[in-house]
Amino acid sequence: MKVSVDEDRCCGAGSCVLAAPDVFDQRDEDGVVVLLAPEPAGHLHGAVREAADVCPAAAITLSGTA
Amino acid sequence: MTSHVLVVGAAAAGLSTAEALRRKGYTGGLTLLGDEPHHPYDRPPLSKQVLSGAWEPERARLRDDGVLAALDARFVLGDPAVALDVANRAVTTASGLTLRADAVVLATGVRPRTLPDQAGLAGVHVLRTLDDALALRADLRPPARLVVVGDGVLGAEVAATARGLGVETALAGPQAAPLAAQLGPLASGLLADLHAGHGVRLRLGSAVLGLTSRDGRVTGVRLDAGDVLPADVVVVALGSIPNTDWLAGSGLELDNGVVCDARCRAAEGVYAVGDVARWHHEDLGVALRLENRTNATEQAGAVADNILGTDRAYVPVPYFWTDQFDARLQVHGVPSGADVSVVDGDVEARRFVARYERDGRVVGVLGWNMPKQTRQHRARLLAPIR
Numbered sequence: 001m002k003v004s005v006d007e008d009r010c011c012g013a014g015s016c017v018l019a020a021p022d023v024f025d026q027r028d029e030d031g032v033v034v035l036l037a038p039e040p041a042g043h044l045h046g047a048v049r050e051a052a053d054v055c056p057a058a059a060i061t062l063s064g065t066a
Numbered sequence: 067m068t069s070h071v072l073v074v075g076a077a078a079a080g081l082s083t084a085e086a087l088r089r090k091g092y093t094g095g096l097t098l099l100g101d102e103p104h105h106p107y108d109r110p111p112l113s114k115q116v117l118s119g120a121w122e123p124e125r126a127r128l129r130d131d132g133v134l135a136a137l138d139a140r141f142v143l144g145d146p147a148v149a150l151d152v153a154n155r156a157v158t159t160a161s162g163l164t165l166r167a168d169a170v171v172l173a174t175g176v177r178p179r180t181l182p183d184q185a186g187l188a189g190v191h192v193l194r195t196l197d198d199a200l201a202l203r204a205d206l207r208p209p210a211r212l213v214v215v216g217d218g219v220l221g222a223e224v225a226a227t228a229r230g231l232g233v234e235t236a237l238a239g240p241q242a243a244p245l246a247a248q249l250g251p252l253a254s255g256l257l258a259d260l261h262a263g264h265g266v267r268l269r270l271g272s273a274v275l276g277l278t279s280r281d282g283r284v285t286g287v288r289l290d291a292g293d294v295l296p297a298d299v300v301v302v303a304l305g306s307i308p309n310t311d312w313l314a315g316s317g318l319e320l321d322n323g324v325v326c327d328a329r330c331r332a333a334e335g336v337y338a339v340g341d342v343a344r345w346h347h348e349d350l351g352v353a354l355r356l357e358n359r360t361n362a363t364e365q366a367g368a369v370a371d372n373i374l375g376t377d378r379a380y381v382p383v384p385y386f387w388t389d390q391f392d393a394r395l396q397v398h399g400v401p402s403g404a405d406v407s408v409v410d411g412d413v414e415a416r417r418f419v420a421r422y423e424r425d426g427r428v429v430g431v432l433g434w435n436m437p438k439q440t441r442q443h444r445a446r447l448l449a450p451i452r
Contacts, residue, residue, distance in 0.1 A: 009111075011110070011387050011389070011394075011437075012387065012394060012396065012437030012438070013360060013385070013387060013396070013437070013441075014437065014438065014441035015360070015363075017441065018441075018445075026437060026438035026441070027438065028438055028439075030394070030435070030437065031394070031396075031436070031437020031438045031440075031441075032437075046089075049089055050089060053082065053085045053086065053089055053363070054082075054363045054364070054367070055363075056110075056359045056360045056362075056363060056387075057108070057110065057359075058108055058128045058129070061130075061133075
């Protein structure tokens with residue numbers, strides 16, 4: 001699984017950090033998403049899928065099947 | 067056992083429900099019925115990036131074709147639902163289709179409230195759909211004079227975007243400051259300063275009586291203070307009406323939305339989600355209907371769980387955000403009518419987090435240009451999301 005984020009779309013809600021704190025963080029200054037793990041380990045995939053689905057700005061895109 | 071789910075409404079709440087079902091392991095049939103011809107798109111950018119022209123409409127799409135294909139759902143678009151047979155869980159569409167399912171999810175959203183005299187008048191807009199945004203964008207060119215009617219989130223965002231385009235803009239509404247009811251005097255006062263500082267003419271504290279026109283085109287907005295604000299373009303942003311007309315006669319209880327229990331269930335096998343759903347919030351002890359983007363996804367998760375047999379009450383901490391000029395506001399909980407204190411940052415620097423208390427209890431957290439810190443304070447001060 002590969003994760004990409006669109007910083008322009010990000011609204012700083014932090015939903016992704018709540019769903020998958022090992023994969024996402026936010027910048028201190030403006031709250032924009034920081035991608036900690038672009039290719040997260042398998043045990044994190046469920047949480048990452050949830051983070052992508054619940055992002056209120058649809059700023060997270062997943063690719064790859066695993 | 068549920069082997070087919072029909073979602074009526076193909077915007078954020080409907081799509082999120084379908085995605086949540088799949089994420090939680092549902093492998094049965096899935097149909098999304100939408101009244102607009104467009105694939106699911108996002109609404110928050112409509113009053114900002116799409117309206118300003120910074121984004122082409124395509125960019126507001128919620129998911130690309132590949133992601134939608136992977137959802138393995140049937141999309142029936144451009145065909146509004148016209149009737150629901152609750153006992154048989156069957157929906158009839160305008161084109162004459164009948165769609166049956168084991169579970170039906172009502173996600174038909176809301177439509178804008180309008181002024182009685184705006185119908186058919188050129189230059190008058192509402193902003194709910196992508197097509198609305200594009201029509202308004204075409205009219206927002208200097209030297210057009212814009213009057214925004216409505217001092218809530220949408221009205222204030224439209225005014226900010228229009229000023230950014232160099233359009234002469236006035237904002238009219240009954241409150242003392244934009245978003246005063248949602249934010250209280252401190253933050254709404256700062257918003258008023260922000261708008262005035264960017265050249266928005268604030269005509270607040272006065273109700274709008276109606277419009278003036280000549281030869282079928284709007285010419286102004288009449289205030290109860292007695293004067294008329296001249297206008298070439300008017301945006302009416304006076305709130306919304308739940309899209310439940312098509313459910314009249316279905317037997318469902320309709321009262322400012324589809325009335326649901328704490329599980330977002332309107333009847334056996336029938337659920338409601340998003341802007342149209344009025345459900346019983348168990349923690350707050352009230353019937354609540356939230357019109358915001360995060361509610362669409364969070365409530366979708368609860369509805370998916372309940373469809374799949376996990377008994378789950380939906381008890382969110384309400385949350386919305388708004389971007390106006392250089393201000394990014396995050397609002398958790400229900401901060402209105404409460405005592406406010408700044409807990410982080412600095413109001414003078416326009417970068418702070420405020421805590422709202424009522425009867426000694428924290429009821430809200432508001433952030434102004436401090437999103438990360440706001441989330442952290444919210445986690446400490448308010449109940450967790452789940």
